[in-house]
Amino acid sequence: PAHTLPSLKRLLPDFTLEEAGFEQQYRLMRLALEASRDELIVIEGEALRRSPAAVVEGYCRRVGLSFLPESLRWQAGLVADWRRWEDWHGDVAASTEIRPPSASREPGRPEGVNLDVYASCLDYYEKMIELGGLSRG
Numbered sequence: 001p002a003h004t005l006p007s008l009k010r011l012l013p014d015f016t017l018e019e020a021g022f023e024q025q026y027r028l029m030r031l032a033l034e035a036s037r038d039e040l041i042v043i044e045g046e047a048l049r050r051s052p053a054a055v056v057e058g059y060c061r062r063v064g065l066s067f068l069p070e071s072l073r074w075q076a077g078l079v080a081d082w083r084r085w086e087d088w089h090g091d092v093a094a095s096t097e098i099r100p101p102s103a104s105r106e107p108g109r110p111e112g113v114n115l116d117v118y119a120s121c122l123d124y125y126e127k128m129i130e131l132g133g134l135s136r137g
Contacts, residue, residue: 001020001022001110001118001121001122001125002110002118002122003110004020005020005110005113005117005118005121006110006111006112006113007088008020009110009112009113010087011085011087011088015117016117017116017117017120017121020117020121022120022121022124022125022128023120023124025124025128026124026127026128026131029042029128029131029132030131033131039062040131040132040133041059041062041063041132042128042129042131042132042133043055043059044129044132046101048098049098049099049100049101050100050101052072052097052098053069053072056071056072072097072098073096073097074096074097075096076093076094076095076096077093078093079093
């Protein structure tokens with residue numbers, strides 16, 4: 001939430017907890033766990049950005065897919081379904097690979113984001129990390 005909520009705020013200055021989507025994502029994870037005997041596989045975004053090949057290769061191995069290193073590079077361009085949210089997806093549309101996190105990205109409560117919304121999103125985020133059997137850090 002410390003990194004995603006400021007991005008959302010740029011597009012929706014008065015966004016709500018519901019629009020942030022953390023609670024809904026947590027509920028979907030719970031439903032997936034209840035509906036399946038399979039293990040829930042969770043990929044933490046910052047880990048993916050730090051080590052894309054290792055994370056994707058590990059995911060592929062766990063789900064029985066062949067890892068294709070070439071899948072980690074693509075041509076820049078805006079996907080048609082993203083046009084409505086072009087401002088949101090601008091950086092991704094201009095990219096050709098998964099980039100590492102910026103060294104200047106410090107965790108903590110983001111400036112200008114409602115404290116109650118941030119606290120609630122952080123709580124759901126931590127629950128998702130726990131459901132996925134991941135540790136933070």
